[in-house]
Amino acid sequence: MFNQSDVLETIDMIEKEHLDIRTVTMGISLLPCIRATAKETAQAVYDRVTGRAERLVKTASELSREYGIPIVNKRVSVTPVSLVTAAFPEKSPLVGQALDRAARELGIDFLGGYSALVHKGTADYEEVFIKTIPEVLAATERLCSSVNVGSSKSGINMDAVRQMGEIVLKTAALTAENDGLGCAKLVVFCNAVEDNPFMAGAFHGVGEADTVINVGVSGPGVVQHALKFIPEADLTDAAELIKRTAFKITRAGQLIAKEAAKRLNARFGIVDLSLAPTPARGDSVAHILEELGLEVVGCHGTTAALAMLNDAVKKGGVMASSRVGGLSGAFIPVSEDIGMIESASAGKISIEKLEAMTCVCSVGLDMIAIPGDTPASTISAIIADEAAIGMVNNKTTAVRVIPAPGKKVGDEVSFGGLLGRAPVMPVHTGDAGKFIRRGGLIPAPIHSFKN
Amino acid sequence: MRAVVTVSGSDRRGIIAKVSGFLYAHDVNIEDISQTILGDQFAMIMMVDTSESKEDFSALASGLETLGKEIGMSVRLQHADIFDAMHNI
Incomplete structure (x- = not known):
């Protein structure tokens, strides 16, 4: 049982000291969305994300109301898109745009997972995928991207490091009118974690369950x-x-x-x-x-x-x-x-x-x-x-x-x-x-x- | 549902009457009340049970917030679990 000072302490934390739940992030696997063509895959991705996270914003606001604690951000992370589009990497932007539309439909500010994991080596389809990142970040509003270039177990993929320097610069150039805003949505990782709820680096790892709630x-x-x-x-x-x-x-x-x-x-x-x-x-x-x-x-x-x-x-x-x-x-x-x-x-x-x-x-x-x-x-x-x-x-x-x-x-x-x-x-x-x-x-x- | 009502602000007459009147009208049972006055600041904490109420929790919380604005106080309704979680192991 709590006492009076406990109650007042909690309320002070919330009202005066900015205590909040920073993010409730739903991780969604996109592996079941892989289809024969990019167009069909993009549609399946859109349907799955908007279906699974349909009640995310509403539920978070109900929880915030009931417990009296602000929940600042509601977000979604997805399986690294490079895996979903491996058969047609040059068409990955179609899936990126579908995800951006899904984020808008859900009323969430960011969706993470336009990502590739290349810490030990870059596959051909991943190299093509990474090249699409600048244009996708310039053409979308809420999509976030990340690339894992190294790990303690595998070492550092310096070819990917070289490529990412160019990608960061190109992303800045394509979003020049907004001070290079695209780069604020692009993270280059070493030892990326698969269950990070925070943007811009969130993605839903392949070792995760189908749909997961992570809270920051x-x-x-x-x-x-x-x-x-x-x-x-x-x-x-x-x-x-x-x-x-x-x-x-x-x-x-x-x-x-x-x-x-x-x-x-x-x-x-x-x-x-x-x-x-x-x-x-x-x-x-x-x-x-x-x-x-x-x-x-x-x-x-x-x-x-x-x-x-x-x-x-x-x-x-x-x-x-x-x-x-x-x-x-x-x-x-x-x-x-x-x-x-x-x-x-x-x-x-x-x-x-x-x-x-x-x-x-x-x-x-x-x-x-x-x-x-x-x-x-x-x-x-x-x-x-x-x-x-x-x-x-x-x-x-x-x-x-x-x-x-x-x-x-x-x-x-x-x-x-x-x-x-x-x-x-x-x-x-x-x-x-x-x-x-x-x-x-x-x-x-x-x-x-x-x- | 076990919940906590907290009322805080400058002390004035009729605060308990107004808040308990609202709770009575919405079938919310008051299980415990404590209050303190520090200088001219008034703080009241009520343990309540909302399970008999026909209103849903959000509506009760909004109603109390509105009442708070009318009487110039901050009035909150929160699920008791948040305090249990933060202050008990």
Whole structure:
């Protein structure tokens, strides 16, 4: 039984500290949709997605109403489309457009899974599929794409890394009138997870059940608020408090996930324990780090503070949920976090520091605007560095950079809404072209051979 | 369904009467009430059972929200499970 202060604490978390369920994401397998032609397949995909997720938005709003907790996003992830269109890869855009129409019909903001998994090698049909990504992202509104180029087990597919540098640049060029918005919907992964509920990197893995509900919780504001009450505590006590707070937040997510799965006749997949910021004030991961005693996120000490935060969130969350998965940790997207935006705008955080931070948290270089004239090989090199961090540390890393067309360091890009705004940050101008052109596979690290 | 009604805002006369009147009119049974006043801030928590009510839960929640606006308070109806989940192991 709970007491009066428990009730008031929960209500304060929701009303004043931005506690919410960040996303209820339905994963849907598209494997039963494969037909003889692209046109028939696209129709089958549209029918299946709109059928399975028909009640997703309605059910989420009922749950939000009953439990009194906001559910910010309702989303769908699907089987990597490259597998569905393997027999006619050049016609993959037909399926992409069908998915975009389905998302619009369902009333959801993003649908993820225009994806390919090429971490050990790129099949011919996958290479053709990947080439379609820029035009599809330019022609659709809600579709998200991801490509997995490496894993701890397989190594890093450097041919795919090279190709993705070019694809990111082309995606930016085709969406130039919106500051390269297409790149905000394109993630390059190492160790991609199959049950991630967060966009833009969500897809429904082939090892998953037919229809699954995955839930992402959030609440950086709640953690920051809790820390305000112990300004002089040592870091052992601070970690303990973060853990307890993460526990409460995750329990709310677990409850919603189980209930949503039941009502939508789907499997309960996982709860993703991530602290996901938004550009709103009071909803920032950077501000948690500053609450711990850093003058500004990006200064020395940031990596240690983030490591502690990320670990404490995981420990609290694991205890709170029967099934944990996804990315589970702290997100550090630059454009989606007011503290990050301010630090980057003031030149107080660099890409190099962000890269160090990705060694200890759950994601990678996320939502970072870079100069529009950055060469493809430099983008590939950024991807390779992040993939190496993920591969060696057995963790997911990702790159979602936006080479903003026509913009230089000091300019700003603005996407609005949850995607936020970001100053264009400098990248190293040294040339990695030869290294990238070598291609091949960076072998998996020795410690991955565990069998 | 076990649910929790919370009423918060500046203290004024007739809050309990208005809220309990609404619940009575919609066949919602009040099982427990507690209240605190901190300065001029009033907070009331009611444990209720909505299973006899003919209204569905969303309609009850909307009705209470509207009542809250009329009396200048924040009034919420939430499933009790959310508090159980967050505060009990």
